[in-house]
Amino acid sequence: MSMLADHMGNAAESLDVLGLELALREREALDADFGGCVVSALETVKGTLLFQMEIDAAPERRKVAAVCVGQGEAREFAMIVLPEGAGSITVERAQESGDPLAAIAPSYAGLVDVLDAA
Numbered sequence: 001m002s003m004l005a006d007h008m009g010n011a012a013e014s015l016d017v018l019g020l021e022l023a024l025r026e027r028e029a030l031d032a033d034f035g036g037c038v039v040s041a042l043e044t045v046k047g048t049l050l051f052q053m054e055i056d057a058a059p060e061r062r063k064v065a066a067v068c069v070g071q072g073e074a075r076e077f078a079m080i081v082l083p084e085g086a087g088s089i090t091v092e093r094a095q096e097s098g099d100p101l102a103a104i105a106p107s108y109a110g111l112v113d114v115l116d117a118a
Contacts, residue, residue, distance in 0.1 A: 010074075066080075
C-alpha cells in the first residue's frame with residue numbers, strides 16, 4: 001500500500017498531503033491556472049472544491065479556494081490561499097483561518113451536498 005493511500009482515511013492528514021501537493025507546483029502554473037491546480041491536487045485526496053475567487057482588494061491581493069476532504073463527521077474544511085507576488089501557497093484549516101471567507105465554507109459544503117443529492 002502506498003504512503004498516499006495510507007492517508008486517504010484521515011481528513012486531517014489528507015489536508016497535509018493536499019498542501020504538499022500544491023507546494024510542489026511551480027508558481028507559474030499556480031498563477032496561470034489556480035483553479036485547475038487546486039482541482040488536480042484535490043483529486044489526489046478525493047476532496048471537493050467548494051468555491052474559488054480572486055480578491056483584488058489591496059493590500060492583500062490573493063487567490064482563494066475553499067475545499068473539503070473526508071466524509072461525515074470526519075470532514076475537514078480548508079482554505080487555500082495564493083498571495084499575489086512571491087508569497088507561498090498555504091493550506092489552512094478553515095476553523096483556524098483568519099480569512100473571513102473561511103466562515104462560509106461549511107455552508108457551501110451543505111449546498112454541494114444538496115446539489116449532489118438532487
